[in-house]
Amino acid sequence: MNLKYITRITTGLILMLFVVDMQAQEVVVTDSTAIQPKEEVAESITKSSNERRRVEGIAAVIGDYIILDSDIDLMYKQMQSQNMSTADVTECKLAGSLMENKLYAHHAVQDSIIVLDADIRSYIDQQIAEMSRQLGSVEKVVEYYNKESEAELRQELFEINKERQLSSRMQQKIVESVEVTPEEVRAYFEEMKKDELPIFGDEVEIAQIVVRPEIPESEKQKVIDRLSEFKADVEDNDASFRTKAILYSDDTNTGGTILSLGRKDNFVKEFKDVAFSLQEGEVSEPFETEFGYHIIEIDKIRGQQVDLRHILLIPGVTNATVDEAKAKIDSIRKRVNEGKLEFGEAAKEFSDEKETRNDGGKLRNPKTGDTKFEQTDLDPKIYNQIVNLKEGEMSLRITDSDDTGKPFFKLIKVVRRIPEHKANYATDYLKIKDLALQAKQLEAIEEWQTEKIADTYIKVNSKFRDCTYAGNWLKK
Template sequence: MSKKITIIAFLLIAFSIKAQDSLSTKNERIKVDGVAVVIGKNIVLESDIDKFKKELQQRIEGKIDITDCEILEEIMTQKLIAHHAVVDSVVVTDAEVESEVERNIGYFVQQLGSMEKVLKMYGFNDEDDLREELGSIQKEQLLIKRERSGITEKIDVTPEEVRTYFKNLEKDNNLPEFSAEIELAQIVKYLKPTEAETNRVVAKLKELKKEIEDGYSFRLKAIINSDDPAVSGNGAGSGGKYTITRESGFIKEFKEVAFSLDEGEISEPFESGFGFHIIQVEKVKGQERDVRHILMQPKISQQELDASKAELEKIRNEIISGKISFEDAVVNYSEDVETKNNKGLILNPESNDTKFDLTLMGPELYAKVNNLKTGEITEPFYEEIRGGEKMHKIILLKSKNDTHKADFVKDYEKIQQLTLQKRQEEAIEKWVENKIGDTYIKIGNDYKKCEFKNNWKKD
């Protein structure tokens, strides 16, 4: 696989959300948009190609020339794999999709700083639209991933194959350049509301529940009291109202309560990662529920914020003075479950290792760590992620590798992975050649002129 196509394949997954039109339904899009290709039951629209091309050019600053036909062929390959994953009865559960959606939303928010910035960057009206689109994308990506794994699971490479691959790249003066990478570790102190504040919120929700049962408008009570940012908008969540199914990308606690209620019934206050809620089921429509909710998030006082920050400043000073190591401070003080047992190291959800590519890092995190030297620690800073979870953090720059040409010894694991990827892509290419013949494929007239690597046109 060429470097050009490798970039396309990577960005199709990493930025597929950007190519979606969240402002209209699929059927509406097809009416106003041209169909480029149909693969089985999967449709590729002309706008998908155009939007993806623009995103790709922005990400690589126009440094690589990619035709619409090359982009379309890679999209067709992904859609072919997705189609046969369904044919082969590959199983992807709702829980797995929800987990991926949560992971990605958490990552986006961490990188960009807030849910509002995520929605603005990716062009969504509200979080519900984002979750629905992400759920569809993640389900397809999980299907593709599992089908690909089935095709390539027995492929492996020997050290000699890795060496040969590297020598060939070196001989052709085609050694890859690896971007600057860093490893980060963190200590996190979560900000928890006092028991009195939590009790106040629960009591207020109980009071609102009684008032609504006595005849007050749930919609108006939601607009006045709810901390859900969508409550005052015009889309999903306006006035606290959502239409949900069991497959919707809502958190588990919300759906469990919503589907336990009868029509017209209002729940007792319950807690989720977002705060405390009450829900009323307005209408039951088969597998759907029209619900309204009020979300209230317990407040953290300025005194508590100052105390939390001061505690982390003290921990940071003890680490810098040598009184305690960063790793021991993680064990003794950090409250983040995912990193506490990993010496504080932050896992990159895109690669599932501890390395972060500086060129792909979100602007807010980049600004905090870019000027650090190895071993230096940020000042304590405040962060609020989706669900209203609030915290103070310090981050250690554990290691940093500058941009460099591939070195066989230093970058052996990366070169080994590139060798394996090459072998896997060769296997995928053979699989694609075989599957094209027995798959329904219809190519739009505007793309029949394309010169594809594979016989998609079945000439």
């Protein structure tokens, strides 16, 4: 079915919507046998398609949104350029995918789902910055996407990203209240035929102890003093905060760009507390988070949202503290090997990784919340470290580095190995629960689509009327 096919390619198609060059075009309908859209829909099309060039025609109209023939062609070409398999991809399937996305976006607007323009523009800033790094300059990005100006490119990206956000949030709303009970999970499992039970690959449970070199107080004071100098230069000498962020911030992803921050956004508490305590134009005192030391400049306050820039400086470690950390983890390993200390107890007492130390160092799979990992899903770095370890064995000292480049050291133990096996209700409950939940969410989406297709103005034109869809897009 088209819907189930779409669930397998959704990620790829959404990614393509970020960058697909859907050139703005004047719309001309060439399907003379088609019933013309309602007057208000035609007006909406005209407004959203200003300055568009002439194309072959409109493939479909979904509520207030249109799908051009060229949109489908470009999506197919984009899949090819991304080296994605197109063996089973047809124009009908791509049209079905685009129609679903437009349906979600249309009803997100109807349901008053809000996507803040400032959030989208902030994301576009990051998009263009990343593309500029890849191609060499903003001008080359504009040329690559065949736009006449950066403003035109930004407007195109704005429309694409806003529609994508609306579609995504509508889908989240549809399934957010869907849950499965233990009885439903058991029923789902029992309905599976024995020869169709899923196969779970080789799995492993692992635990780790992490020791990080301490940061000397002298290094912390250095970055605090430097941030204080930046603040004074901005306030006393009218220096540019943005320029200092670009030149000096250790946060290279957002250096100099404006971040839009809401009170409920997923930022560390210390950062949000400072951001919402400042007035427009004010620069904070240096403050600490788990990432390092910051100062913030508030650009604009918009109700429960603030636009800001920040500078992050990360204090370094010294050779002496690195050597101390090595000696500490080597001592822990020796005591565990000699039987003087259990690995789990050592993790609770000595590990610097707060997320795992209270559970004896055990890592949890972020996909399932379980302690079991399929080996093929492991981070390649971890896989290479444990691939030759037997159950119960512990690694030698491993040197790693965090996102800021600071070194740390760890020991990894293979707690348990589980060979490839067919799904078992008792031992694989969480995985089976996840499959049951996905099936129930898919049913909720199918029901929602059936209802909304019936209630929404939809017109499918030309050759796309000959397609076979899972949903009643043709309203026959």
